[in-house]
Amino acid sequence: MSSARAAAFKQQMIGAGFSLFRATGAHRLAARMTRGLGAILMFHHVRPWNGNAFAPNRLLEITPEYLSEVIDTLRSEGFEIVSLDEGLARLANPSHAAPFAVMTFDDGYRDNLQYAWPVLGAKNVPFTLYITTGFAEGVARLWWLELELAVRYLPHIELAIGGKNHVFDCRTLEEKAESFNRLYWLLRVQPEEEMLIAIEYLAQKADIDQRALTQSLCMNWDEILQMAADPLCTIGVHTLTHSMLAHRRIDFARHELFESRRIIESKLGKPATHLAWPVGDPASAGVREFKLAADLGFASAVTTRPGMLFPDHAQHLTALPRLSVNGNWQDRRYLEVLLTGAPFAVWNKGRRVNVG
C-alpha cells in the first residue's frame, strides 16, 4: 500500500475505532490498563478557522474555542494539567493518584501568542513552546505549507521525484486534495535535501515568498520573550531548521541540537533542557537521535509517536510519545476516548513503550 493510501486507511480505521469504542464503552473499561500516568498533548496552530475548502494541513490547527474545550475536558476527565518539569518529576516518581497532562505547542507560531496564550492564561494552564530558531529568525522553511500553497495556486504540476517524472492535476478541489497527498508522501520519503529542493522549485513556480510566509506565521524573538516571561511558560528547543534529523549525518544533527539550544539559552538567559523532534515520526527521529539528545544533556525530548506515558518511559526520556490534538477531529467525544489511552494500545499493538 502506498503511504498516501496507508494514511487514508489509517484515518478510516481511526474513525471506525472511535465509533466502536463509543458504542461499546470498551475504552472506559480499558482505561485502568491503558491510560498510564498521563499524556503530553501536542498542538501546533491555534486560530479561528479560515474556512478554506482545500486545507491539507488542517490537522495541525485547532480553534481557540476547541483549545478551551480541551482544557475543560482534561479537567473533567480527572487530569491535572502540569508543567513539563512537573510531568517529568511525576514520571520519575509515580505516586500521584490523578493522571497528568502536559500541554506542548510546536514550532512557535504567532497565533499561539494571539489566540492560545489568552486561553491558557485565563485557565491558569502551564504550557511549553518548542521553538525552531530559524523560524523565529524568519529564515527556515515551512515546507509543508509551501507545498500546500503550490498545490493551491498551480493548476498542473510536473516534477521529477527520485529519478522518475510525475504529473499531478490540481484544477479541482478533489484533484488538489489527491495531488497534495500523493506529492507529500512521495516527497517525505526522499532524502530531506532532495525534498526541500523539489518544494523550492514548486514554490518558485507558484511565486510563493518563502521568507514572508515564515515571517508572517512565526513569532520573532521579541514575541517569544514576551511569552517566555510568563511563569506558566516553558521554552523548549525544536532545532535550527526543523530538519528531519534521522535523514542527516550525525554531525549535522548534533549541530542542529547544540546550536539551537545555545541560541535559545542566550536569548532566555537560562537553561533550555527540553527538546521536540521535528516531524517526530520514526523516520525522522530514531535510536541514534534519542542517544544523541541524551549525550548532549537534554532532560527530555518528545516525538510525535502516539501514546500515553507509562513508568517505563522514565528510562526513555528522549523518546517520549505524545497525544496529538488533531484539527480534523475537534470533538470532545474523540478526546475523551483518546484520554483513556485505549486507541493507543490498539495502534501500538499493546506495546506501551515504542522507542525503536
Ligand SMILES: [Zn+2]
Ligand atoms: Zn515542528
